[in-house]
Amino acid sequence: xxxxxxxxxxxxxxxxxxxxxxxxxxxxxxxxxxxxxxxxxxxxxxxxxxxxxxxxxxxxxxxxxxxxxxxxxxxxxxxxxxxxxxxxxxxxxxxxxxxxxxxxxxxxxxxxxxxxxxxxxxxxxxxxxxxxxxxxxxxxxxxxxxxxxxxxxxxxxxxxxxxxxxxxxxxxxxxxxxxxxxxxxxxxxxxxxxxxxxxxxxxxxxxxxxxxxxxxxxxxxxxxxxxxxxxxxxxxxxxxxxxxxxxxxxxxxxxxxxxxxxxxxxxxxxxxxxxxxxxxxxxxxxxxxxxxxxxxxxxxxxxxxxxxxxxxxxxxxxxxxxxxxxxxxxxxxxxxxxxxxxxxxxxxxx
Numbered sequence: 001x002x003x004x005x006x007x008x009x010x011x012x013x014x015x016x017x018x019x020x021x022x023x024x025x026x027x028x029x030x031x032x033x034x035x036x037x038x039x040x041x042x043x044x045x046x047x048x049x050x051x052x053x054x055x056x057x058x059x060x061x062x063x064x065x066x067x068x069x070x071x072x073x074x075x076x077x078x079x080x081x082x083x084x085x086x087x088x089x090x091x092x093x094x095x096x097x098x099x100x101x102x103x104x105x106x107x108x109x110x111x112x113x114x115x116x117x118x119x120x121x122x123x124x125x126x127x128x129x130x131x132x133x134x135x136x137x138x139x140x141x142x143x144x145x146x147x148x149x150x151x152x153x154x155x156x157x158x159x160x161x162x163x164x165x166x167x168x169x170x171x172x173x174x175x176x177x178x179x180x181x182x183x184x185x186x187x188x189x190x191x192x193x194x195x196x197x198x199x200x201x202x203x204x205x206x207x208x209x210x211x212x213x214x215x216x217x218x219x220x221x222x223x224x225x226x227x228x229x230x231x232x233x234x235x236x237x238x239x240x241x242x243x244x245x246x247x248x249x250x251x252x253x254x255x256x257x258x259x260x261x262x263x264x265x266x267x268x269x270x271x272x273x274x275x276x277x278x279x280x281x282x283x284x285x286x287x288x289x290x291x292x293x294x295x296x297x298x299x300x301x302x303x304x305x306x307x308x309x310x311x312x313x314x315x316x317x318x319x320x321x322x323x324x325x326x327x328x329x330x331x332x333x334x335x336x337x338x339x340x341x342x343x344x345x346x347x348x349x350x
Contacts, residue, residue, distance in 0.1 A: 033054045033340050034075065035077065036078075037058045039082065045329035049337065071094075075095075077101075078336040099120070103126075103336040106328070107319075125345045125349070127347060134318065135318040142291075145312055175234070178202055181236070182205075182206040184239025185215050205228055226256060235261060235262070236266065251276040251280065254285045335348070
């Protein structure tokens with residue numbers, strides 16, 4: 001059985017203590033390593049950590065208050081985190097000199113101060129590749145929902161708006177015969193393209209820093225940015241979040257797109273200037289947008305984007321598929337354990 005540790009050593013008051021569970025490794029009275037998990041994790045990941053003589057402290061209530069984060073990372077050897085937490089200098093400093101590894105249960109890692117980690121020789125693990133299929137499926141679903149107005153139609157049926165049959169009521173845009181554009185044809189972008197080609201689209205075009213050999217094998221056409229914007233009936237953003245892509249999609253870009261075009265973002269909210277996107281949707285520069293990512297997250301309920309009928313927002317659920325999330329957690333736990341035992345991480349950020 002797992003032994004529940006004495007939470008008093010973390011200097012927690014009674015209300016805060018209820019938010020944490022601390023368990024020592026199986027079959028051991030003393031743990032070799034201490035790991036703080038910022039939220040509950042799948043059993044499979046817990047077992048990997050505990051079977052490697054890890055004392056696992058799990059935050060049980062989300063969102064995680066920063067004060068609790070800073071208080072409970074003191075003296076840990078490893079940190080199991082997600083995109084929710086900003087792992088900056090303050091957090092890394094609070095962890096202390098024992099911190100050996102940060103494992104983020106995500107593909108993105110812009111929430112971690114990598115420069116500070118490098119200075120302190122702290123390894124950072126992440127989870128690329130495993131969520132490609134789940135993300136591609138969500139991208140296609142979000143595109144179809146946006147173009148065919150599915151969630152809007154469901155709401156209309158529930159509200160009583162569904163009355164007699166009207167010729168043009170709830171009409172959307174179809175994929176057949178269209179030009180699909182992808183900005184950022186990496187693993188996820190390529191998986192999206194491979195799924196959409198079966199919808200009998202006219203062609204799939206893309207823009208990267210350079211042409212992709214893999215894309216050429218499938219017949220996807222590399223084009224410059226202006227051609228991508230001007231010719232895409234559907235434009236899917238699947239690029240990485242970098243300084244170069246910050247607020248990349250702005251009024252200048254939207255003006256080059258077709259008024260009938262559908263814009264879908266599964267990348268990061270930071271790649272879109274949301275104020276400009278609001279204006280583009282209101283002014284008819286583009287027809288509609290489907291967003292799985294926003295800035296900030298969660299998006300405030302009174303945000304202008306939520307008020308627009310031609311903007312469809314999901315709460316960053318690209319990887320929200322059961323097997324995918326379990327695999328991500330298992331990879332994260334394995335990255336942490338491997339760092340403790342001086343073995344190569346499954347996926348490490350240099």
